Amino acid sequence: MLALIGRKRSKAARQGAAGLVDADSGRVLPRPLRRVVRFTVSLAVGRVPIARHTGTVAAVAFLAATGFYGMSLGGHTQDFTQVTTAAAGFAIDDVKVSGARETSEIEILAHLGLDGTTSLVALDVEDVRGKLAELPWVEEVSVRKVYxxxxxxxxxxxxxxxxxxxxxxxxxxxxxxxxIAPLRDNKFSNLPLFVGRDAETAAASFDKQFDNWPEIKARVKAYVRVAGRRWDLRLDNGVVVKLPETNIARAMDVLSRFEAEHGLLERDIAAVDLRLEDRTTIQLTEGAAARRKVVLEQRTKELKKVTDRS
Known part of the structure; x- marks a missing residue:
């Protein structure tokens, strides 16, 4: 019995020396902490071998961690990644563009901001996509890295x-x-022209109304919005067709009938006023009006001579 107690006390003494037992209370440390304490004690007394250059490696690792932390605080992490990955062979050397008809590749490259050393790894795809989406002609854009x-x-x-x-x-x-963008050249000269305030918002719906009169529609050079309420048509020969605010179909049927029966739009006229339902007013050109005046004056003289003789 005394021998057993002696062995327990001897074991407790060894554990106490190793830091596993609280000498005052006799409490044993939890199992997860025992290995840590044993390793710490062994390291302190020199029983654990340490590889050569461990201190150097640890110092370099510490300095590297400090450097990365400093770059992160200073906002230079992206620049560092850019330089290192570009030097490793990931510099962007080719840009493939598809779907660009009106957007020039020069505009695209300018928004990409490539300088010959830009790294594909460090490239922010979402940032590039956002910049390209701001180009006037771009509706949708996708950007993909190909290593x-x-x-x-x-x-x-x-x-x-x-x-x-x-x-x-x-x-x-x-x-x-x-x-979309300002008109810069004559490339789109075949497109219909809409003139006036609010004309752009009503352009498509108004243009579609003339599909039933293709011969006249083909001659329209401009649709002019008047006071935000009605439209004038300016034809290729300079004739102005004044349309009503409502019931445009009736007015166009009248114009189409006059053109088919009398060739109205080929005559020396300046305007056709279709705003009133019960009448159509024709305005002559200045030359035609002057000639008509001469004819009317001559006719008046002839009628007067006839009257005087009788």
């Missing part, structure tokens, strides 16, 4: 429906009336 050094850009561009003149400015618009 080791290629970017694929796929565009879906907006569709020009007409030209809108507001003041002295000319702009290309979509079918829904949204402005």
């Amino acid at each position: 080791p050094g290629t970017i694929e850009v796929v565009l879906k561009e907006r569709e020009a429906f007409a030209i809108w003149q507001h003041g002295n400015d000319l702009s290309l618009i979509e079918r829904n009336g949204s402005v």
Whole structure:
């Protein structure tokens, strides 16, 4: 019995020396902490071998961690990644663009911000997509990385429906009336022209009404919005057709009938006023009006001579 107690006390003494037992209370440390304490004691007394250069490696790791932390605080992590990955062979050397009809590749490259050393790894695809989406003609855009050094850009561009003149400015618009970009050249000269305030928002619906009169529609050079209430048509020969606010179909049927029966639009006239339902007014050109005046004066003289003789 005394021998057993002696062995327990001897074991407790060893554990106490190893830090596993609280000498005052006799409590034993939890099992997860025992290994940690044993390793710490062994390390302190030199029983655990330490590899050579461990201190150097630890110092370098500490300095590297400190450097990365400093770059993170200073906002230079992206620059560091850019330089290192580009040097490793991931510099962007090719940009493949598809779907670009009106958007130039020069504009695309300018928004990508490539300088010959830009890294594909460090490239922020979402940032690039957002910048390209701001280009006037771009409706949708996707950007994809193809390692080791290629970017694929796929565009879906907006569709020009007409030209809108507001003041002295000319702009290309979509079918829904949204402005795409200023008109820069004659490339879109075949598109219909809509003139005036609010003309762009009503352009598509108004243009569609003339599908039933294709011969006349083909001769329209401009649709002019008047006071935001009604429209004038300016034809290719300069004739102005004044349409009513409502029941445009009736007015166009009248105009189509006059053209078919009398060739009205081929005559020397300046305007056709169809605003009133019960009458159609024809305005002659200045030359035609002057000639008509001469004819009327001559006819009046002849009638007067006839009257005097009788």
